[in-house]
Amino acid sequence: MPNEPATDAPSPADAADLETVLGKAVAILRAFGTDDRLLPLAELVRRTGLPKGTVHRVANDLVHHRLLEKTEHGYRLAGGLFELGMRAATERTLLEVAMPFLQDLYERTHETVHLGVREGTEVVYVAKIGGHRQARTPSRTGGRMPMHCTAIGKALLAHAEPEVRRAVLEGDLDRRTPYTVVAPGLLEQQLERALETGLAYEREESTPGLLCVAAPVLDADGRRALAAISVTGPVGRFRPEQHETAVRAAATALASTLARRPGGL
Amino acid sequence: MPNEPATDAPSPADAADLETVLGKAVAILRAFGTDDRLLPLAELVRRTGLPKGTVHRVANDLVHHRLLEKTEHGYRLAGGLFELGMRAATERTLLEVAMPFLQDLYERTHETVHLGVREGTEVVYVAKIGGHRQARTPSRTGGRMPMHCTAIGKALLAHAEPEVRRAVLEGDLDRRTPYTVVAPGLLEQQLERALETGLAYEREESTPGLLCVAAPVLDADGRRALAAISVTGPVGRFRPEQHETAVRAAATALASTLARRPGGL
DNA sequence: GGGCGGTGTTCCACTCAGCGGTACGCTGAT
DNA sequence: ATCAGCGTACCGCTGAGTGGAACACCGCCC
Numbered sequence: 001m002p003n004e005p006a007t008d009a010p011s012p013a014d015a016a017d018l019e020t021v022l023g024k025a026v027a028i029l030r031a032f033g034t035d036d037r038l039l040p041l042a043e044l045v046r047r048t049g050l051p052k053g054t055v056h057r058v059a060n061d062l063v064h065h066r067l068l069e070k071t072e073h074g075y076r077l078a079g080g081l082f083e084l085g086m087r088a089a090t091e092r093t094l095l096e097v098a099m100p101f102l103q104d105l106y107e108r109t110h111e112t113v114h115l116g117v118r119e120g121t122e123v124v125y126v127a128k129i130g131g132h133r134q135a136r137t138p139s140r141t142g143g144r145m146p147m148h149c150t151a152i153g154k155a156l157l158a159h160a161e162p163e164v165r166r167a168v169l170e171g172d173l174d175r176r177t178p179y180t181v182v183a184p185g186l187l188e189q190q191l192e193r194a195l196e197t198g199l200a201y202e203r204e205e206s207t208p209g210l211l212c213v214a215a216p217v218l219d220a221d222g223r224r225a226l227a228a229i230s231v232t233g234p235v236g237r238f239r240p241e242q243h244e245t246a247v248r249a250a251a252t253a254l255a256s257t258l259a260r261r262p263g264g265l
Numbered sequence: 266m267p268n269e270p271a272t273d274a275p276s277p278a279d280a281a282d283l284e285t286v287l288g289k290a291v292a293i294l295r296a297f298g299t300d301d302r303l304l305p306l307a308e309l310v311r312r313t314g315l316p317k318g319t320v321h322r323v324a325n326d327l328v329h330h331r332l333l334e335k336t337e338h339g340y341r342l343a344g345g346l347f348e349l350g351m352r353a354a355t356e357r358t359l360l361e362v363a364m365p366f367l368q369d370l371y372e373r374t375h376e377t378v379h380l381g382v383r384e385g386t387e388v389v390y391v392a393k394i395g396g397h398r399q400a401r402t403p404s405r406t407g408g409r410m411p412m413h414c415t416a417i418g419k420a421l422l423a424h425a426e427p428e429v430r431r432a433v434l435e436g437d438l439d440r441r442t443p444y445t446v447v448a449p450g451l452l453e454q455q456l457e458r459a460l461e462t463g464l465a466y467e468r469e470e471s472t473p474g475l476l477c478v479a480a481p482v483l484d485a486d487g488r489r490a491l492a493a494i495s496v497t498g499p500v501g502r503f504r505p506e507q508h509e510t511a512v513r514a515a516a517t518a519l520a521s522t523l524a525r526r527p528g529g530l
Numbered sequence: 531g532g533g534c535g536g537t538g539t540t541c542c543a544c545t546c547a548g549c550g551g552t553a554c555g556c557t558g559a560t
Numbered sequence: 561a562t563c564a565g566c567g568t569a570c571c572g573c574t575g576a577g578t579g580g581a582a583c584a585c586c587g588c589c590c
Contacts (some may be wrong), residue, residue: 017330026330041566051551061287065287079384082351084294084342088343099395124344142347284547286547286577318581322579
């Protein structure tokens with residue numbers, strides 16, 4: 001009863017997936033939310049819905065494979081997972097190719113810079129760089145955000161397949177702040193505008209006090225967005241218009257570098 | 266009871282591990298080297314030594330869990346792995362806390378900046394940032410390197426537990442270039458010096474044409490290294506001495522920020 | 531054309547890995 | 561002392577996982 005999931009919803013928990021060993025293992029790993037560092041066995045049991053004995057066994061197997069780490073106070077995701085994750089094909093190459101451009105952009109703006117890709121109907125951040133003054137953003141590298149309330153999301157959505165766009169527009173436009181655009185019509189207008197101008201904006205739509213400009217990184221044909229780059233800052237000092245050309249420059253430069261690449265992304 | 270060799274050494278390709286589903290799954294994922302983007306089924310069969318039917322089934326299960334992706338020409342590590350990997354406890358917090366300091370360091374030097382931790386008797390790079398001019402280094406985020414021939418490795422080793430130091434010194438000091446230090450005595454001298462000065466160097470010991478300075482990020486007691494930061498550049502233009510204070514400053518600043526953190530690393 | 535070494539896929543009967551209910555020992559709070 | 565919650569250990573049942581074999585598909589060379 002006193003349990004209010006203040007942070008994030010852990011997992012969709014498909015019952016059928018829990019019937020296989022692998023499914024259980026993944027469920028345990030995914031039980032770790034973005035902010036969880038240490039979870040005791042009992043908590044894993046609660047989140048996965050698996051029997052205690054099972055969780056205990058599987059978790060220890062995962063420890064043996066260096067995907068989990070066991071401490072006095074619970075389990076945590078281990079370094080082996082990090083190493084594997086950094087080998088993920090698209091994320092890795094995108095990250096490596098993009099890094100210099102992101103650096104340039106950061107030096108020009110000295111504001112938080114994001115690189116994001118679309119995964120399903122959400123944004124996944126592939127990189128986030130910022131200095132000491134960076135605005136307190138909820139985004140994290142490897143984290144997810146809805147598309148409809150972030151600049152990167154809109155930039156990606158504007159240049160996405162029609163099905164995706166429709167899925168998002170017809171889906172649940174969650175109201176995250178008083179400024180979140182929850183009207184499909186208005187959102188669609190913004191997407192059209194983003195298509196024309198090559199820039200998308202967010203004005204306190206995901207987080208109070210945050211503004212953001214983003215530009216899409218288009219594929220060789222210039223039809224679809226492979227990724228998007230954004231600059232974020234706090235209301236007050238931050239003027240999105242001042243960074244438009246810088247973001248666009250970074251995005252197009254990255255796009256043409258990627259286009260030159262042999263194997264594609 | 267069955268005698269389990271409790272050596273901390275990272276498990277070799279143990280045949281016993283391939284007898285469990287989880288072991289097979291991990292073996293398949295780990296079959297992807299740092300440079301492999303796409304592996305056909307047959308190649309996975311070869312590398313894992315598992316029967317074809319088995320690999321096929323397990324791989325498809327992994328696809329279902331978004332850890333693998335299936336393309337026309339083979340399998341690749343999927344985005345789900347990236348997301349999970351970025352939640353690994355120590356790597357994530359280290360990365361997030363360190364990023365501003367790494368940025369500063371990069372802006373001051375405009376050379377490739379590394380952040381690394383020790384894993385077993387090797388270095389794992391947690392972050393690598395550089396611009397367009399960056400020296401062509403073999404290191405990659407999430408990648409491994411030996412400790413004895415990298416500046417970060419030496420910095421970590423100098424401030425590591427005696428057992429670790431001994432394990433490395435008595436282990437195989439692989440000769441990677443003509444300049445690699447393969448004499449345990451000489452290496453030990455360098456470590457002593459690194460302990461005194463708080464700086465470690467590499468001069469073309471892992472890669473021809475590359476120089477590197479590193480400083481350890483010490484824990485609250487100042488006894489053990491939690492991580493190390495380095496600056497790398499090509500012979501010729503690059504003068505390690507010029508960056509000594511900058512690297513040291515970054516490392517100590519990061520250390521004291523970490524020390525102030527409630528939960529530790 | 532017809533064989534041939536290479537792929538990826540499907541099938542299916544056996545069997546042992548995985549299962550999870552039960553029970554135990556250990557905290558700390560009441 | 562009692563209790564509630566935790567982590568660990570045990571162990572007999574069983575169906576998920578197994579992998580050999582057979583199949584379908586390439587290009588490639590003769």
